[in-house]
Amino acid sequence: MWFADMLYAMESLVPYIGNIDRVQEDCDVLTLTLAKYEKVNLKEFRSVMFASLRSLLPTTWSSEHENAWAWFWGIVEKKVEENKQLPVHNHQCLRSFLARMDEETLADFKLKVFDTFFATTEESQLYLRAANKRLMYIMGRILTIMSDIYTKTHQAVIALSALGLLHAGHGVPEDLVRPFVQAFMGGIKENCPDESLHDGLWWTLDLIGRIFIRTLAEGSTPVIIAINRNTAKAMKTAVANYPRGEREVILLKVQVGTESMSPLIWAVEKLRSKLGPGTHELRKGALESAKEILNDLLTMRADRARYYYGMEMLFTRHSDIISLLCTKAPSLLPTLFDGLIWRSKNVKNGMRRANYYIASLLRDENGQLTDSLLDLIKQGDCEIICHPTVVFQADLLWTRLCCLPWALTKCWFCLTLVLYIMAEQQAIVSSDPLSTDRFTVIACRALLYVCSLGQLFAKHAFQTYRAVRQKEMMRFCCMPVPKYVLRTRQELVEVLLLLLLICLLCIEPALHCLAVSSELLIDCCEYGEWQCNLMHTYNRLAAFPMVLYFILASELVHLNVHLSVFSVICSSLMWEFLLYVAVLIFFTAAFASAVACLPQSMGSDSVQMRDFFSWPLAFESLLSMAFNTYGSDNYEQIAQEDEPMLKWFVMGFAACWHVYLMNLMVAQLCQRYNEIFHDARGNARLTRGINIYETSMPLISKKRWTGFVESLRLEEACELDEGDNGPRGAVPTTEDPYDYLQYPKVTLDRVQRYGGLANPELPWPSLEEAIDDSAVGKLTRMTQAKFEEMDRLMLGSS
Structure with a gap:
């Protein structure tokens, strides 16, 4: 209407x-x-x-x-x-102009406009570096807006506002718009000799040009101009004169009409072209400007009346800031997390107070857990996951909320492990086949088959069915296997355990004994050799699920980070160990085959006949030598053998393995350990994060989560030093007085305090920063800071 x-x-x-x-x-x-x-x-x-x-x-x-x-x-x-009366007439002029040109003529017209524009305005070449196809697309977009401004006026004005903001972000000057409009009109006059259409087309172009110039001017704020320069100094100068109460808004929002853009996001996503001899066009955001924006937003400032801290405004405006930085600017994540830490200069009772402003990292606008930690886990950066802010958030969730539910899920494997030990250990069962202890074993085995085997069968049958339906299969050793089986170690071990338990159920002696006896027995060797061999096969096969149960129970090491780090190191070195086991088997098989070919001594009690007569015997003996379990007396007998080649082959094998390959393995493991040591703690933290999100959080009820968030009192002002209530949104804690030295980038008590008038309409006064950057000046400042720290520690302990 x-x-x-x-x-x-x-x-x-x-x-x-x-x-x-x-x-x-x-x-x-x-x-x-x-x-x-x-x-x-x-x-x-x-x-x-x-x-x-x-x-x-x-x-x-x-x-x-x-x-x-x-x-x-x-x-x-x-x-x-x-x-x-103008809209109807001018719209008709536009339609008549477009109707007179066929596709080829229209393409020539589009390129001629840019030819004229480049010829008359050389500066335009710095901002328009695109192929002809791209330029033709731009012209087509302009013609579409010219048509839409008559039929879809509001949408066309919004599109022009968005284009103006985009060009403002690229630093395009307003002076280029009018020459382009004139070049456009010149192209119209060349292709349309009918002068009766010129006034109508000029009115349309002039209106679009005026709207574009206005949006370009309104979008070219000092902050946007500083982003184009991409220096920290330019950004500091740009925001220096803004009122302290509006500084956060200026850095996070530029509004033009109904359209708005974020200077921070634009600095991250901005395309900067660098052309040089022999180089290609590079895509790079204005990261220096983005870093300075984050530093400014997350700097704590205080006047006599209030604190100014942009943490809430940042996450309110960009709730997905962590995800965005993970994908487009990971180098800015440390800057963001550094700005969420405050540590006191004072040490009281041997502890230092610290506040972590993680309210926006913990809960979203709906009160639910955010995906910020999950985004960092998906990124997989072992260094950023060990940042103090991320570690504090993960440990807070783990210790206060997720540790017990996760441990309870692993207790099931511990319980089934105990059942399996009671059901399969030979020392538990009496040697008498008719002893009443057999009923305990049968009951444990029945519970094992029903609970453990039943649970594993139901779980993996459903996951396999879903994988088949969704076609998530892969070939492994010429067999189709669901992809989820090879995704984690736990899934693979569970599938192997499931197959072994099914085999055990099929040859269960208690079931087969029912065919020859009416009593419940687990040992029916007296009824025939077949039953006896079946029981021995069952006992041998039962050894492998025992190992798998212990592997599943070993997941409990992730309760402690230090044990988890050790587990990660062991897992990382496993492939190198298996490689050398394979090399050992190869060398042992080679030397065993050679030794088995040697002439044999005639004495039946000779060491050559006893240990090296055939390839299997020779292989076993050489493997014992490799593991240092071959008796020393046997070496003396080898030295006294009539066949001299035997001792030379044994010495050759010892030299290859003990002298060469063993030392090579130690050197390679040491080198590999040095490579993975720095990432081991990060991988352990990533594992803990996965356990939090995938295992524990689905088990946490909404009531418990709400109670946990309320207990943190994130909506209340958080005390800095005693009697000084700082910004809200922090979780306070205490740390050892020297913990900050592990991450010294965050200075102690980083609040910038100002005197004078406490008016939000006033800009922040400039701080005196007469800093001597010489080596002597740096040494002086470092020495003074250490002496001040020692004085505070002495006062705190006294």
Whole structure:
């Protein structure tokens, strides 16, 4: 309805009534909007609007208000009435112009416009470096906006605002817009000799140019200009004069009409082209500017009245900031997390107070756990996952919420392990087949098959069915295998355990004994050799599930980070160990085959006949030598053998393995250990994060989560030093006095305090930063800081 469009236009007309160019632009847009309606009664709108305004101010309405409204409406009505016939005529001119050009002519027209533009404005070459296809696409987009401004006026103006912001971010100057419009009009005149269409097309181009110039000017704020320079100094200068109460908003939002952009996100995503001899175009964000924006937002400042800290505003404006930085600017993550830490200078009772401002990392606007930690886990950066802020958040969730539920899930494997030990250990069962102890063993085995085997069968049958339905299969040793089986060690071990338990159930002696005896027996060797061999096969096969149960129970090491680090190191070195086991088997098989070919001594009690007569015997003996379990007396007998080649082969094998390969393995393991040592703690932290999100959090009820968040009191101001209430959103803790030295990048008590007037409308005064950057100056400052720290520690301990 036209009445709603009039009200919408008032929102932009009233604030800028003092700017005649802006009023003309808005009136032209309003004219285009009203041209779609057959009947528009501006006098009726004037009366209704006048009555509505007077009713809103029944007591304060005066003749001054009435005169102001009459003056305002007179200007608007006059401009709208003057141009109300133009939209229909100008739209027809545009359609006629486009209809006269075929596809080839239109393509030539698009390129000629840019040829003229580049020829008349050399500066444009610095901002338009694209292929002809891209330039033709741009021209097509402009022609589309020219058509849409008559049919979809609001959408076209919004699109122009977005384009203006985009070009402002790229640092395009306003001076290039008018030459481009003139080049465009010049191309129209060359391709359209009908002068009756020129005025209508010029009016359309002029309106679009004015809107674009305005949005470009409004979007080119000092912060955006500083981003284009991409230096920390330029960014500090750009924000220095802004009011302290608006500084956060300026750094996080630039508004043009209905469109807005974030300077921080633009600095991260901005394309910066660097062309040089022999180089290609590089995509690089203005990371220096983005880093300075984060530093400024997360700097704690305080005047006499209040604290200023942009943590809440940052995460309110960009709730996905962690995910964004993980994918597009990981180098900025330490800067972000550094700004969430505050540590006191004072040491009290041997402990230092610290606040971690992780409220926005813990819960979202709906009160649920955020995916910030999960995003860091998916990124897999072992260094950033060990940042003090991330470690504190993960440990807080683990110790206060997730540790017990996760441990309870692993207790099931411990329980089944105990059942398996009671069911399979030979020392538990009496040697008497008719002893009553057999009933305990049968009961344990029954529970094992029902609970452990049943649970594993149900779980993996469902996952296999889902993998088959979703076609998530892969080939492993020429067999189709669900992908989830090889995704984690636990899944693979569970599948192997499931197959072994099924085999044990199939050859269970208690079931087979029912065929030869009416009593429940687990040992029926007296009924035949087949039953006896079956029982021995069962006992041998039962040894392998025992190992697998212990492997599953070993997951409990992740309860402690130090044990988890050791587990990660062992797992990382496993492949190197298996490699050398394979090499050992190869060398042992080679030397055993050679030794088995030697002439044999005639004596049956000789060591050659006893230990090296055949390939299996020789292989076993040489393997014993490799593991240092071959008796020393046997070596003396080898030295006294009649066959001299035997001792030379034994010495050759010992030299290859003990002298060469063993030392090589130690050197390689040491080198590999040095490589993985720095990442081992990070991998352990990643494992703990996976346990939190995948295992524990699904088990946490909404009531318990709500109680946990409320216990942190994140909505209350968090005390810094005693009696000093700082910004809210922190979780306080205490640390050892020297813990901060493990991460010294975060300075102690990093609050910048200012005196003078405490008015949010005033900018922050500049701090005196007369810093001597010479080597002597740096040494002096470091020495002074250490002496101050020693004094505080002595005072705190006294």
